[in-house]
Amino acid sequence: MILTHSFLQQSRQQTLYESSSDFRQRIINENHKAYMKNSKFDVFFSHSSLDHNEVLTLIQLFNQCGYSAYVDWVYDPQLNRSDVNKETAEKIRIRMNQSKGLAYLATSNSTSSKWCPWELGYFDGMSKNSRCCILPVLSYNASSYDGQEYLGLYPYLDYLKYANSDKYDFWVHEQRTSKYVALSAWLNGLNPSYH
Numbered sequence: 001m002i003l004t005h006s007f008l009q010q011s012r013q014q015t016l017y018e019s020s021s022d023f024r025q026r027i028i029n030e031n032h033k034a035y036m037k038n039s040k041f042d043v044f045f046s047h048s049s050l051d052h053n054e055v056l057t058l059i060q061l062f063n064q065c066g067y068s069a070y071v072d073w074v075y076d077p078q079l080n081r082s083d084v085n086k087e088t089a090e091k092i093r094i095r096m097n098q099s100k101g102l103a104y105l106a107t108s109n110s111t112s113s114k115w116c117p118w119e120l121g122y123f124d125g126m127s128k129n130s131r132c133c134i135l136p137v138l139s140y141n142a143s144s145y146d147g148q149e150y151l152g153l154y155p156y157l158d159y160l161k162y163a164n165s166d167k168y169d170f171w172v173h174e175q176r177t178s179k180y181v182a183l184s185a186w187l188n189g190l191n192p193s194y195h
Contacts, residue, residue: 012053031071043103061168103134136157
């Protein structure tokens with residue numbers, strides 16, 4: 001399933017039995033534990049700061065699947081998005097180098113972000129085998145994703161159960177084909193294939 005704003009909102013509401021600050025801190029702590037296992041982030045989230053709530057819920061979903069995610073306002077809250085300088089860019093580069101892959105959170109907000117395209121371009125240029133994908137969050141239900149312009153160059157993520165299981169995972173799909181692979185395998189070098 002391609003993630004939607006309403007799905008993320010429902011997921012967030014199901015876990016908000018705690019106060020929001022306790023919820024936020026618990027999610028951040030779980031993410032940090034996942035990061036500490038390998039001393040490397042599985043995924044660098046490239047996102048608009050306007051998608052704060054969606055990102056927090058996505059961190060939780062990724063953690064539930066066993067992945068860690070780098071999010072700038074979690075790990076580097078001292079970075080000031082309104083005062084971008086060489087030190088800010090260098091810190092982001094360091095964090096990208098500490099990540100196995102990059103997930104570009106494609107929402108209506110990210111289209112107006114100045115940082116998201118820069119992060120995607122930088123990460124893609126880091127090596128010939130860079131692992132960049134698009135994580136669409138749509139306002140409507142869809143069974144596939146066709147990114148526009150440069151977003152169409154990258155595979156996209158969806159969130160589905162394993163066959164005959166209740167366990168969810170993130171899956172990397174090649175755009176405009178039926179090739180796919182589990183995110184964990186993709187981060188370790190496997191490319192999407194037919195099944």
